[in-house]
Amino acid sequence: MDAAAALPGADAQRPRLLLLEDDEQLRRTLGRMLAHEYTVVPVASVEEALELLRGSRFDLALSDVNLGGMSGVVFLQRVREFDLDLPVLLMTGEPTVETAARAVEYGAVRYLVKPLDPAQLKAVLTAAVSVRKLAEARRQSFQLLGHSAQVAADRAGLDAVLDSALRSLRVAWQPIVSWQQRRVVGYEALTRSKLPSPDALIDAAARAGRSVELGRAMRSAIGLAGALSPAVDLYVNVHPQELLDEQLYDPASALCALANRVVLEVTERASLESLPDLRQRIARLRKLGFRIALDDLGSGYAGLSSFALLEPDVVKLDLMLVRDLHHNPTRRRLIDSILSACRDLRCATIAEGVELPAERDALVELGCELFQGYLFARPGFAFPVPQF
Numbered sequence: 001m002d003a004a005a006a007l008p009g010a011d012a013q014r015p016r017l018l019l020l021e022d023d024e025q026l027r028r029t030l031g032r033m034l035a036h037e038y039t040v041v042p043v044a045s046v047e048e049a050l051e052l053l054r055g056s057r058f059d060l061a062l063s064d065v066n067l068g069g070m071s072g073v074v075f076l077q078r079v080r081e082f083d084l085d086l087p088v089l090l091m092t093g094e095p096t097v098e099t100a101a102r103a104v105e106y107g108a109v110r111y112l113v114k115p116l117d118p119a120q121l122k123a124v125l126t127a128a129v130s131v132r133k134l135a136e137a138r139r140q141s142f143q144l145l146g147h148s149a150q151v152a153a154d155r156a157g158l159d160a161v162l163d164s165a166l167r168s169l170r171v172a173w174q175p176i177v178s179w180q181q182r183r184v185v186g187y188e189a190l191t192r193s194k195l196p197s198p199d200a201l202i203d204a205a206a207r208a209g210r211s212v213e214l215g216r217a218m219r220s221a222i223g224l225a226g227a228l229s230p231a232v233d234l235y236v237n238v239h240p241q242e243l244l245d246e247q248l249y250d251p252a253s254a255l256c257a258l259a260n261r262v263v264l265e266v267t268e269r270a271s272l273e274s275l276p277d278l279r280q281r282i283a284r285l286r287k288l289g290f291r292i293a294l295d296d297l298g299s300g301y302a303g304l305s306s307f308a309l310l311e312p313d314v315v316k317l318d319l320m321l322v323r324d325l326h327h328n329p330t331r332r333r334l335i336d337s338i339l340s341a342c343r344d345l346r347c348a349t350i351a352e353g354v355e356l357p358a359e360r361d362a363l364v365e366l367g368c369e370l371f372q373g374y375l376f377a378r379p380g381f382a383f384p385v386p387q388f
């Protein structure tokens with residue numbers, strides 16, 4: 001452990017720098033060179049470095065790329081599993097384009113080539129400390145403003161967050177009710193994980209190009225739970241990218257086995273126009289027994305075209321449209337015309353996000369009959385039963 005003791009000159013004001021270098025000579029030289037401005041904690045192994053980083057706060061890490069068997073890029077990935085903001089600088093004597101590219105993709109702040117020029121190194125380190133401060137401030141203000149949807153910006157961070165979120169993936173169910181009949185007609189499957197909101201997970205998966213993987217994990221969880229569910233319809237969200245996943249069309253899949261009572265919800269938030277053969281794909285899904293819903297209607301995107309492409313069996317009104325409609329004549333008029341158009345098209349409508357009796361009553365007056373929202377029941381893991 002003696003390598004892990006801070007070098008002389010340590011004081012509370014200086015930034016703490018973790019130096020990971022397995023060459024003893026170089027570790028000493030660098031340590032001495034940086035000790036004037038940093039509290040340097042030198043270590044020789046990745047495991048030791050990770051333990052220290054987990055145990056206390058550091059402002060930056062400087063690591064060799066070739067660490068006797070383990071790569072500095074792997075170190076970087078492991079750091080991102082628990083610290084998304086720590087600037088990590090990698091140094092190498094034998095630069096290759098490939099490692100440099102991977103280092104940058106996984107969020108290395110800089111990629112330095114040995115021998116290091118002391119002045120340049122100092123400038124780079126100073127900048128890295130500022131990057132650390134800025135990252136923390138941004139994260140805090142995001143949280144303060146309640147914007148939790150965006151997680152880790154770099155690839156290693158995203159992958160680490162996603163891996164752990166996927167391991168903690170669960171399905172919550174929210175009932176959809178017929179008000180006239182005072183009964184549950186279906187349940188929507190909603191994604192829950194360690195991340196603060198489902199949107200954070202969906203957004204992170206999309207940015208990492210892993211929507212299909214998330215979709216598969218959800219569908220298999222839903223297929224398993226669905227077999228145990230009450231004999232009502234199951235509403236399942238599919239990201240537009242999932243429509244390109246052949247696994248969705250596999251008749252042997254757990255979800256396909258339930259297709260006759262599954263309604264696939266396709267959101268209006270994302271554009272559908274760029275998806276090749278969309279019409280054909282939707283037709284294949286119908287042939288398998290699935291019905292199609294257009295989700296989040298009124299949330300913005302190309303409403304008409306997505307309707308025409310999907311020819312949905314069900315339309316779900318976005319909760320922002322529903323919110324306070326009893327106080328808002330414009331929203332009310334809009335909903336009125338959507339409902340009447342849907343009646344003409346023989347398309348069922350579900351009002352989402354209904355929280356207040358006044359919202360429900362205004363919707364009933366406009367002829368809406370199917371509801372979903374906290375007023376009836378919050379999502380829960382064991383098929384919640386609303387009280388009427």
Ligand code: G
Pocket residue numbers: 174190198237295296319352353354355372373374375379
């Ligand atoms: O798939 P969709 O984008 O429609 O997801 C619906 C989301 O809205 C879910 O995350 C669910 O938890 C949430 N939700 C459901 N009912 C209500 C409600 O009454 N009010 C609010 N604010 N959110 C709701």
Ligand code: MN
Pocket residue numbers: 188237265295
């Ligand atoms: Mn939905």
